[in-house]
Amino acid sequence: MSHQDGHQQDPGRAPLRAAIVGTGAVAHLHAQAVEADPRIELVAVSNRSEARRTEFADRYGVPGRYATHTELLAAERLDLVILCTPPDLHRQQTLDAYAAGVHVLCEKPPALSLAELDDMQQAADAAGLAFAIVFQQRTGTAAAHVKHLLDSGALGRPLLAQCQTLWLRGDDYYAVDWRGTWDGEGGGTTLGHGIHQMDLLAHLLGDWAEVDARLWRVARDIEMEDVSTAVVRFANGVVAQAVSSVLSPREASVVRIDCELATVEVEHLYGHAGPNWRITPARGVAEDVAAGWAFPAEDEPSGHEPLVRAVVDALWAGEPMPDLVTHARRPLELVTAIYASATYGKPVTPSDLDGDERFRTSLQATITDIRP
Ligand SMILES: NC(=O)c1ccc[n+]([C@@H]2O[C@H](COP(=O)([O-])OP(=O)(O)OC[C@H]3O[C@@H](n4cnc5c(N)ncnc54)[C@H](O)[C@@H]3O)[C@@H](O)[C@H]2O)c1
Numbered sequence: 001m002s003h004q005d006g007h008q009q010d011p012g013r014a015p016l017r018a019a020i021v022g023t024g025a026v027a028h029l030h031a032q033a034v035e036a037d038p039r040i041e042l043v044a045v046s047n048r049s050e051a052r053r054t055e056f057a058d059r060y061g062v063p064g065r066y067a068t069h070t071e072l073l074a075a076e077r078l079d080l081v082i083l084c085t086p087p088d089l090h091r092q093q094t095l096d097a098y099a100a101g102v103h104v105l106c107e108k109p110p111a112l113s114l115a116e117l118d119d120m121q122q123a124a125d126a127a128g129l130a131f132a133i134v135f136q137q138r139t140g141t142a143a144a145h146v147k148h149l150l151d152s153g154a155l156g157r158p159l160l161a162q163c164q165t166l167w168l169r170g171d172d173y174y175a176v177d178w179r180g181t182w183d184g185e186g187g188g189t190t191l192g193h194g195i196h197q198m199d200l201l202a203h204l205l206g207d208w209a210e211v212d213a214r215l216w217r218v219a220r221d222i223e224m225e226d227v228s229t230a231v232v233r234f235a236n237g238v239v240a241q242a243v244s245s246v247l248s249p250r251e252a253s254v255v256r257i258d259c260e261l262a263t264v265e266v267e268h269l270y271g272h273a274g275p276n277w278r279i280t281p282a283r284g285v286a287e288d289v290a291a292g293w294a295f296p297a298e299d300e301p302s303g304h305e306p307l308v309r310a311v312v313d314a315l316w317a318g319e320p321m322p323d324l325v326t327h328a329r330r331p332l333e334l335v336t337a338i339y340a341s342a343t344y345g346k347p348v349t350p351s352d353l354d355g356d357e358r359f360r361t362s363l364q365a366t367i368t369d370i371r372p
Contacts, residue, residue, distance in 0.1 A: 016315055017078050019044040021069040021093055022085030023056035026107055030082045031060045033308035040080070040312050046072040069093050073100040079315060083107055086178040087186055091116040094131070098123045103130040105311050109195055109335075110328045112186030114353070115361045117332055132311045132325035137200040137253075139310070139324060140302030142277045142295055146264055149293055150204055155279075156260025161240035163201045163232075163255055165194040166248035171221075173246075180222035187363040188215070188224030191335050194244025198232075199331035200266075201242070201255050203323075207235040207330065211337035212347040217369040219247055225367050230338045242338075261285050262293065273301035339365035 018034055020027050023045050034042045044064025047053035057065045066072040073081070073096060081097045083090055083106040090106050097104045104124070110133045111117040124131035137143070149155050167189070178184030185192055202208065213230035220226040230242040238257070253272075256265035261282050268276040274295045281290040300306055310324045333353060340359040341348040343366040353359065 016040040016080060016312065017043045017076070018080040018082060019046070019064065019072055019076060019078050020056075020082045020084055021046045021072065022083065022089075023047045023052050024084060027056065027082075027084040029304040030084060030105075030308065031056070031062075033303075033305040034082075035060065036305055037309055037312050039316050040308075043078070044072050044076045070096060073097060073102065078102045080105060080311070086184060087112055088178065088184055091120055094120045095123050098127040098129055101127070101129070103132070103315060105130075105132045105134065105308070105325070107134045108199075109186065109191055109332065111332065113361050113363065114329065114332060114336055114359075117329060121329075130311070130315065130321050131328070132314075132321045133328040134304070134307060134325070135196065135199040135203075135328075135331060136271070136303055136307045137196050138203045138302075139306040140272060141298065141300045142266070142272065142274045143200065143203075143302060145295055146266075146277065146279075147204055149264070149279075150257070150259070154293060155262045155264060158205060158236065158238045158257050158259045160258040161201060161205065161234075161238050161256060163194075163197045163240055163242040164252060165189070165197045165244045166250070166252045166254075167193050167246055168248055168251050169193075169220075169246035174220065174222055180220075180224070182223050182362075182364050185224065187335065187339065187365075188222065188228070188367075189226060189244045189246045190215070190228040190338050191363060193246065194228065194242065195331050195335050197244075197253050197255055198242055198334050201232075201240060201257075202234075202330045202334060203327075204255070204257065205234045205236060205238050205240075208334055208337070208350070209233045209235045210347050210349050211334065211341050213338040213341040215339065215342040215365055215367045217367045217371060219371060225365075228338055228342070230341070232334065262290070271302045274299035336360075336363060339363045342366060342368075 042062050045057050045062050046066040046069050053065050080103045087109050094104050174180035210233040215225035216227040218227050227245045232240040254267045263280045266272050266277045279293050314321050337348045
């Protein structure tokens with residue numbers, strides 16, 4: 001059975017009406033995910049560039065085309081707006097969607113600061129509308145299986161973790177106007193890229209307790225860091241090393257957790273499926289015990305499609321959004337703690353962060369520039 005077969009649209013029930021704001025690179029993944037689910041249809045898009053909105057709307061057969069999200073929200077009757085704009089626009093566009101009575105699904109990073117994110121969540125709560133965010137590394141059957149194994153204690157106590165985002169981004173990447181600047185991107189590779197793996201790590205391990213980090217500019221001509229290195233202690237007693245880089249020719253995204261009874265790890269680039277995951281039992285673990293950890297035979301990779309489906313499931317059933325698309329604050333807290341710790345030159349705890357107005361409102365941090 002395909003994943004869609006279980007969600008045949010009720011005869012007589014109209015599909016949910018969705019719009020995409022910002023029809024750039026990532027918007028295609030959302031349009032394809034919406035196309036794959038008969039319970040939702042894409043009725044409008046907006047882009048300040050006429051050429052980009054027309055090309056995108058023609059490609060996906062979308063009737064409504066607007067220059068701005070305010071025109072779109074005023075003209076269309078919508079259930080869901082999907083924000084695929086640069087991150088400095090997410091806060092205002094989210095607040096405007098709630099003022100128009102529309103649920104929001106927002107691309108990562110959901111906001112440029114914890115203060116912005118709190119505004120967005122408060123507006124969602126006040127309006128009684130959903131605030132769903134995209135951290136698609138949480139999705140996929142293998143990640144769900146590993147989360148279940150960890151939560152149930154099947155692998156014993158988790159002890160040590162590695163979290164690597166080793167990517168390569170050159171001058172062409174930073175040529176886009178909003179990239180490479182604190183104002184447009186809000187942060188460097190830690191916020192823009194590392195957040196994905198740190199989100200998966202925290203999705204698997206839970207709340208963090210302390211972060212000790214450094215930010216480096218090793219090679220790129222940008223305002224922010226091109227490498228960050230951090231040690232994260234989790235509330236459950238796991239110690240993790242996290243590195244984010246845009247300088248790595250053999251690119252890899254790695255999360256590895258050493259537990260008492262096994263090492264569980266995933267290595268991929270932008271998305272993972274069952275074969276990317278591996279569980280290695282500790283010496284002495286009985287074969288039948290390890291056999292009980294086997295990944296499900298039916299495997300759906302991580303990605304935007306299962307994530308959008310989880311949002312539609314909840315909207316369709318009138319239920320709250322699931323964990324898969326909530327808890328936006330935890331990854332942004334972790335990232336904020338990295339910027340704060342690197343700037344202050346000492347470890348940072350969640351309560352340090354709560355009382356820190358500077359880093360609650362901005363990630364602009366001290367970077368150690370070691371370029372020759
Ligand atoms: N989840 C992922 O894997 C993933 C991957 C890539 C990007 N992203 C995130 O998605 C967001 C967009 O990134 P991208 O790579 O698609 O960027 P992009 O620059 O390719 O696209 C952004 C689009 O928004 C348009 N735009 C700008 N201002 C607008 C406005 N006021 N109203 C409407 N449209 C406007 C631009 O013209 C552009 O076409 C960022 O937050 C990024 O971090 C997520």
